[in-house]
Amino acid sequence: MAKLELKGLKKAYGSVDVIKGIDLTIEDGEFCVFVGPSGCGKSTLLRMIAGLEDITDGTFAIDGERMNDIAPAKRGIAMVFQSYALYPHLSVRENIAFGLKVRKTPKAEIDSLVNQAVTMLQLEKLTERFPRELSGGQRQRVAIGRAIVGQPETFLFDEPLSNLDAELRVHMRTQISELHSRLKRTMIYVTHDQVEAMTLADKIVLLRGGKIEQVGSPRDLYERPQNIFAAQFIGTPKMNIFDLENDFSELRGRLNFPAQAHYCGVRPDSFEIVPKDEGLLAASVRLVEYLGNATLVHAQIDGHEPIIIEQPVDTQLKSGDTVYLSVRPSQMHIFGPDGNRLP
Structure with a gap:
């Protein structure tokens, strides 16, 4: 079992606070993803859990x-880094077995554990190759295999796919997800890619500036973002935000918004193009992007920054057209003056 609890966790480098009080519980067997923009503290938080960074305050x-002062090797944790960190002079099998040999594990047990990992990660035909003879995805699988044979209760992944091309990232995401299903161990995964977060996680922890902005399932964060930051970070393309107090005050009179409503958010795929007399907004088309499975329409509303409208692939819109937009009230996200979601 590996239930992880972080209470008031803080990390400071001199006078600079990096992690500013994290309270979080990760349940046994859960796949938890830390996501957020560069510099938000997600990798630092992961390294604190691993024991590679000291904890300034709080409890892990x-x-x-309590693990605050327990050595990394005694925490029952294995970590997979962005860099593969393989030994170039050792074969795939030798790389996977290296940690077991250092711990003086009996040879028969080493062979059994390595064979299991090789089979699980589909490395059977590569065991005698050296890292220089492997692709990026194969090297990452070897690094994961090295972590598996230690039989940890918790796996930590620090942006493990960021060095891979787009197609290989999709393939490796599938393999990591299947690995979690087989092993049923607690896994924490750090990424700046919200698509990885949405597709892998049981629980997403969205971070900004060393603090948690929102915790929940992928569906929670997409359908009920708790603030404008979460609303625009999760979802591609990002949510369109309208200021009801300034640029779009006329919408307040036409829709039944709460008195404290200050901002209205609309996802690109929630817009409907309607006849002029049914439209809430008029916009001029600036650019049409064909993506194969959808079309993104970049449009300009007078006095406002451009918005994005997602349409079917067969849309006939072109630059210079005027469109009239409507949105069902159930698909609007309403935020107060502080940017937090209103009930």
Whole structure:
């Protein structure tokens, strides 16, 4: 078992606060993804859990046991880094077995554990190759295999796919997800890619500036973002935001918004193009992007920054056209003056 609890966790480098008080519980067997923009503290938080960074304040516990001063090797944790960190002079099999040999594990047990990992990660035909003879995805699988054979209770992944091309990232995401299903171990995964977060996670932890902005399932964060930051970070393309107090005050009179409503958010695929007399907004088309499975329409509303409208692939819109837009009230996200979601 590996239930992780973070209470008031802080990290400072001198006078600079990097992690500013994190309270979080990660349940046994859960796949938790830390996501957020560069510099938000997600990798630092992961390294604190691993024991590679000291904890300035607060408590980190695994299954109720305080871990603040426990050595990394005794935490029951394995970490997979962005860089593969393979030994270039060792074969695939030797790289995977290296940690077991250092711990003086009996040879028969080493062979059994390595064979299991090789089979699980489909590396059977590569065991005698050296890292220089492998692709990026194969090297990453070897690094994961090295972590698996240690039989940790918790796996930590620090942006493991960022060095791979787009097609290989999709393939490796599938393999990591299947690995979690097989092993049923607690996994924490750091990424700046919200698509990875949405497709892998049981629980997403969205970070900004060393603090948690929102915790929940991918569906929670997409359908009920708790503030404008979460609303625009999760979802591609990002949510369109309208200021009801200034640029779009006329919408307040036409729609039944709460008195404290200050901002209205609309996802690109929530817009409907309607006849002029049914439209809430008029916009001029600036650019039409064909993506194969959808069309993105970049449009300009007078006095406002451009918006994005997602349309079917067969749309006939072109630059210079005027469109009239409507949105169902159930698909609007309403935020107060502080940017937080209103009930």
